[in-house]
Structures are given as C-alpha cells and as structure tokens.
Amino acid sequence: MKVIFLDIDGVINSNFWLESHQQEISDGTLIDKEKIELVAKIVNKTEATLVMHSGWRFWFDNTMKPIRKEAQNLINLLLDSGLSIYAMTPDLTTEEIRKTKMFSKVKASEIFLWLEQNPNVDKWIVLDDIDLHNDDLAIRQVRTNAEVGITEKDVDRAIEMLL
Template identity: 50%
Template sequence: MKILFLDIDGVLNSNFWNDANEREISEGKFIDTEKVLMLSKLINETDAKIVLHSGWRFWFDDNMNPLRYESIYFTEILKAHNLFIYDKTPDLTTEEIRKTKKFSLVKAREILLWLNKNDNIEEYLIVDDLDLNNQEIEVHQIKTDATVGLTNENVVEAIKLLNAKTH
C-alpha cells in the first residue's frame, strides 16, 4: 500500500489563493479546487491512500467523519473527485505546541508513529509546506511553497517517487 501524508494549508490552498478568495474563506471554504484536481491526478496515478496529517485532522472524528463545516466542505470536494481520506496521524501535540502553533516539532514523530502502527506500507510520501525537522522522513517529503500551494511540478515529482518501486 502507498500512503500520501497530506497537509492542507499551504498545499490545497495558498497565501496567493487566500488573498484572492476572501468570500469563499468567509463561507468556510478553504480549499482551492484547482489544487484538488492536481491531488486527484496524483492519487489516480499512484493509487495512494490519503492520510491526513494537517491540523485539519482535529475537525474529524476517529472514523474520519467531518465535525465542522470546513471539513464537511473539504470531504465533499474530495468526494466529487472520487477521493477519500483513509486515516489521520495520531496527535502528539502539547498545549505549548498548540499555543505557539509549532506543529512542525511533532509532525515527523506523528508520521513515524502512524507508519510503525501500520503494516504493508510499500512507499510513502509527505506533502507539506513546513520543514519537518527529521532527516529520516525528509527524503519522503515534497515541500510546497505556502505562497502558491501544490504545483504541477510537485505532482509530477510525487508520482515519480510513489511509483519508484513499481516501475
């Protein structure tokens, strides 16, 4: 099984998109549908399962049912492109990390913990705009630029990395 650890902010939206879409954001629609099309191409060409490792994962219950309008909208947009969230990473944040929003300090450990608890992972990739401060997983990360989010170049690279063993 191939896994795509997906961050949302800075990946499926961007500073540039946010500035141009204030009305959508005021309606709780934080997702750039152009980025979802790119994600769809990535998933269709790799058959990877999406594991949410964004702060957005707190907007879902343990069965990945959305708990807030933003996550309901996100789920519906994914579904429209035949995409589904397989799972989410565990939460290792502390009150201090949540207060200072320094999630990059624990994201790598959360991903490694998820990988250790799940068998049959042949390849994994992380798409995130943050530096995850961990050399072990750094080679498995495509770091997006938060100002533009996911790009076609990121998608081509991701497909190549996820399909490396099967081609």
C-alpha cells in the first residue's frame, strides 16, 4: 500500500488563494480545485491512498464524518476529482498546541504512530508546507510553498518518490 499524508493549508489552498478569495474564506468554501486536481494526478499515477494529517481533521468526528461545512466542502471537492480520505493520523496534540496552532510539534510523531499501526504500507510521502522537525520524515516530504500550494513540480517529485 502506498500512502500520501496530506496537509490541507499550504498544499491545496495557499496564501495567494487566501488573499485573492476573501469571500470564500468567510463562507467556508475555501479550497483550490486546481490543487485538488494536482493531488488527483499523483493518486491516479501511483494508486496511493490519502491519509489526512492536517488540522482540518478536527472538523471531522471519529467516524470521519464532517462536522463543519468546510470539511463537507473538502470531501465533496475530493469526490468530484475521484478522491477520498482513507484515514486520519492520530491526535497527539495538547490543548496548548491546538490553541497556538503549532501542529508541527507533533505531526511527525502522529505520522509515525499511524505507520506503526498500519504495517502494510510499502511507500509513503508527506505533502506539507511546513518543517516537521524530523530528519527521517524530511526525506519523504514534498514540501510545498505556502504562497502557491502544490505545483506541477511537486507532483512530479511525489510521483517519483512513490513509484
């Protein structure tokens, strides 16, 4: 099994998108469909599975059912591109981490715990825009630029890493 650990902010939406689409931010419909198509390109080429490791996972209940309109919109847009979220990484955050949104402090540990719980994974990568403070993870990370989100170059690198 191949896995893509998917972050949302800075990958399938970006600061550029945020600045130019203020209405979408306020009404909870903010996701760049073109970026989802780029993720779909990776999935279609590699047959990888998506595992969410984004702060967005707190917008789902423990059965992965959306509990906020932003999460439902994300699921709908993924489905439109033939994608779905297979699972989510476990939550190792503390109240302090959630309050300060310093998820990077635990994201690597959450990914490694998920991998430990799912030993059938052959290859995996991480799509994220931030430094996850772990050298073993860094060699498997396609680090996107938060200003623009995922690019064709990132897609090529991801595919190469998963094939």
